[in-house]
Amino acid sequence: MADNKIPYKIYLTEDEIPKQWYNVRADMKNKPAPLLNPATLQPLTAEELSAVFCEELVQQELDETTAYIDIPEEIREYYKSYRPSPTIRAYGLEKALGTPAKIYYKFEGNNTSGSHKLNSAIAQAYYAKKQGLKGVTTETGAGQWGTALSMACAHFGLDCKVFMVKVSYEQKPFRREVMRTYGADVTPSPSMTTEIGRKILEEYPGTTGSLGCAISEAVEVATHNEGYRYVLGSVLSQVLLHQSVIGLEAKTALEKYGVKPDIVIGCAGGGSNLGGLISPFMGEKLRGENDYRIIAVEPASCPSFTRGVYAYDFCDTGMVCPLAKMYTLGHGFIPSANHAGGLRFHGMSSILSQLYADGLMEAISVEQTAVFEAAEQFARVEGILPAPESSHAIRAAIDEALKCKETGEEKTILFGLTGTGYFDMVAYEKFNDREMNDYIPTDEDLQKGFAGIPRFPGNMD
Numbered sequence: 250m251a252d253n254k255i256p257y258k259i260y261l262t263e264d265e266i267p268k269q270w271y272n273v274r275a276d277m278k279n280k281p282a283p284l285l286n287p288a289t290l291q292p293l294t295a296e297e298l299s300a301v302f303c304e305e306l307v308q309q310e311l312d313e314t315t316a317y318i319d320i321p322e323e324i325r326e327y328y329k330s331y332r333p334s335p336t337i338r339a340y341g342l343e344k345a346l347g348t349p350a351k352i353y354y355k356f357e358g359n360n361t362s363g364s365h366k367l368n369s370a371i372a373q374a375y376y377a378k379k380q381g382l383k384g385v386t387t388e389t390g391a392g393q394w395g396t397a398l399s400m401a402c403a404h405f406g407l408d409c410k411v412f413m414v415k416v417s418y419e420q421k422p423f424r425r426e427v428m429r430t431y432g433a434d435v436t437p438s439p440s441m442t443t444e445i446g447r448k449i450l451e452e453y454p455g456t457t458g459s460l461g462c463a464i465s466e467a468v469e470v471a472t473h474n475e476g477y478r479y480v481l482g483s484v485l486s487q488v489l490l491h492q493s494v495i496g497l498e499a500k501t502a503l504e505k506y507g508v509k510p511d512i513v514i515g516c517a518g519g520g521s522n523l524g525g526l527i528s529p530f531m532g533e534k535l536r537g538e539n540d541y542r543i544i545a546v547e548p549a550s551c552p553s554f555t556r557g558v559y560a561y562d563f564c565d566t567g568m569v570c571p572l573a574k575m576y577t578l579g580h581g582f583i584p585s586a587n588h589a590g591g592l593r594f595h596g597m598s599s600i601l602s603q604l605y606a607d608g609l610m611e612a613i614s615v616e617q618t619a620v621f622e623a624a625e626q627f628a629r630v631e632g633i634l635p636a637p638e639s640s641h642a643i644r645a646a647i648d649e650a651l652k653c654k655e656t657g658e659e660k661t662i663l664f665g666l667t668g669t670g671y672f673d674m675v676a677y678e679k680f681n682d683r684e685m686n687d688y689i690p691t692d693e694d695l696q697k698g699f700a701g702i703p704r705f706p707g708n709m710d
């Protein structure tokens with residue numbers, strides 16, 4: 250089909266919202282390593298996991314053989330309020346770059362939470378409700394996940410307890426108030442409401458908190474209160490499963506116009522949007538039906554894939570979560586304070602880690618000033634104000650398109666635009682005032698993080 254027939258936005262109909270999620274693990278020859286109980290170093294059983302997570306989500310977490318899992322009608326109904334999300338041809342960006350490359354992006358920012366996180370939040374809230382639970386607990390840093398979960402809990406009439414890292418609670422009052430508007434109970438972490446919080450406050454009075462500490466508090470409240478479970482917005486295989494709606498819709502939209510991407514690009518924090526975007530493409534690659542270049546983009550200041558080690562590590566700083574085998578910088582790693590661009594998690598999804606270890610995808614790291622330059626250029630020509638996280642993918646897409654300009658190749662690039670940046674204006678302000686700089690951890694910095702990774706036979710030895 251002639252190129253100029255492709256609309257700026259490719260919308261699907263409501264009926265074309267996927268009816269099933271796709272579980273890429275079913276097509277992986279080398280399955281991701283199982284989560285381990287840190288006390289016994291044995292794979293966690295469904296029973297052990299059910300003390301913390303909802304039952305159906307535990308089944309999804311452990312299911313590595315069912316390729317397609319039905320999306321319950323109640324979840325699909327909610328998806329209809331903001332999906333299908335558009336697949337957009339970046340005509341403006343292509344023109345500005347003067348590239349022969351064809352650039353598409355899948356935009357997930359068209360809902361009040363402003364990101365893709367709602368795709369999994371609504372699923373997790375649904376299963377909690379179905380189990381007859383009273384509510385769920387979680388942690389949030391900057392607040393995107395907490396916002397998405399608050400919306401989902403409001404929809405199903407569930408209580409939502411969010412532990413928000415204290416420094417964000419104080420410095421980012423807007424997201425906090427969005428969560429409260431949707432009915433969530435938002436507590437600055439560490440708090441006096443939990444045993445672990447009181448202990449941390451006693452040890453470190455005046456601490457501004459960390460994600461690891463907020464996770465510990467959220468897990469404690471979930472396990473100490475009848476009718477509550479803990480939910481997590483990234484990293485876990487169940488979250489990648491829910492996020493497969495992104496890739497399934499994008500693939501359907503492109504196929505309508507006979508378009509096949511050569512390169513698929515996504516930003517990587519814990520790996521949920523990237524995993525969701527690439528899943529159906531990776532499935533074809535794994536089954537030998539098609540080939541794609543797949544690129545994960547991470548911040549140079551938190552380079553899990555590109556400079557981390559592939560080992561079992563805790564998912565949280567507080568060491569209350571299970572051990573996951575993943576590319577990690579060590580659970581004690583904290584990105585430099587001047588890092589403003591999100592994607593701060595020390596580890597990575599175990600599915601993506603296995604795919605990367607098997608050479609099925611690439612990873613690159615980018616520096617934050619270059620990321621904000623890409624964000625600014627994109628905003629001016631495409632109109633959407635991108636989230637800093639998403640802008641990592643924009644940077645990589647622009648760089649690939651510029652390579653095409655040099656070689657004259659007409660490659661087709663698809664990237665994930667995970668969200669909008671309206672709540673990230675402090676970071677944009679730094680960039681606009683030219684106060685933003687880059688910090689790349691030294692090898693010595695990284696060694697400190699690696700030193701904290703648990704040692705046991707077969708791990709880090």
Ligand SMILES: *Cc1c(COP(=O)(O)O)cnc(C)c1O
Nearest residue numbers: 483518519520521522638667668
């Ligand atoms: C949370 C978030 C990310 C990173 O999380 P992943 O699990 O790696 O997808 C990226 N973009 C936005 C807008 C986010 O809110």
